[in-house]
Amino acid sequence: MIKTPDILQSEEIERIEIELLLEAVFRYYGYDFRNYAFPFIQRRIRHRVCKENLTSISALQEKVLRDSVVMGELLSEFSINVTEMFRDPSFFNSFRTKVIPLVRDYPEIRIWHVGCSSGEEVYSMSILLHEEGIYDKTRMFATDINKGVLEKAKQGTFPLDRMQLFTKNYIEAGGKRAFSEYYKAVDDKVFFHPFLQKNV
CATH class of the missing domain: 3.40.50.150 (Vaccinia Virus protein VP39)
Structure with a gap:
């Protein structure tokens, strides 16, 4: 699929929004996800935007900074809880x-x-x-x-x-x-x- 200028611009805006969200989370809450694998973070953030019925990542950033409950939900998205007794x-x-x-x-x-x-x-x-x-x-x-x-x-x-x-x-x-x-x-x-x- 050939990416049109509109798609490229939209992807760039989303990347900037994600970077700003992660910077805000780090500066306000102290959790540093800035160096996590981008595709993983992108999927988890998109999922949270959908769950919160929001239209943008910037809207999620506003909620995260003003509502610690929403921040807790975002943390849950980022934490992978794969475990078992005597795993490996x-x-x-x-x-x-x-x-x-x-x-x-x-x-x-x-x-x-x-x-x-x-x-x-x-x-x-x-x-x-x-x-x-x-x-x-x-x-x-x-x-x-x-x-x-x-x-x-x-x-x-x-x-x-x-x-x-x-x-x-x-x-x-x-x-x-x-x-x-x-x-x-x-x-x-x-x-x-x-x-x-x-x-x-």
């Missing part, structure tokens, strides 16, 4: 076999889970550290820009139908017990034992 089992297995022996004798261990989403990988690390006998001297920090998923992470509640996948990942990650020992199933949900949050 080979990483957890390597951590268990290669990192744990190096830190086992440390008096204190600190781990920071950046972008922890709804907490599945944090709970996974708690289980691994517990099985290796060093959980009590570990302090974990779990952060995410999306407050909604952080609240979900604090609950330690996950859908029962995910347990089959989570169990498979746990076994591949070198799990040493029955995975079901770490949670209690109630109806269609599972509740992970509170001791897994103790040092988070």
Whole structure:
């Protein structure tokens, strides 16, 4: 498709609006999305403009600067919450076999889970550290820009139908017990034992 001067002008205006929105978000709220992949940011912003029933990105910028709720919605658009228990089992297995022996004798261990989403990988690390006998001297920090998923992470509640996948990942990650020992199933949900949050 050949782009006409009108289309090129429209694309340039949209790019400028997106850059201004991201600059405003950074300057007013402190969140820096200015170097994110442009196609990703563009899609998420367009989606938010549509959800807010607005006609332009400039209109979204005005709402974002004047309404922190709208800003929260935009943050949710930008945060990708892809996670699962023992996601990438080979990483957890390597951590268990290669990192744990190096830190086992440390008096204190600190781990920071950046972008922890709804907490599945944090709970996974708690289980691994517990099985290796060093959980009590570990302090974990779990952060995410999306407050909604952080609240979900604090609950330690996950859908029962995910347990089959989570169990498979746990076994591949070198799990040493029955995975079901770490949670209690109630109806269609599972509740992970509170001791897994103790040092988070």
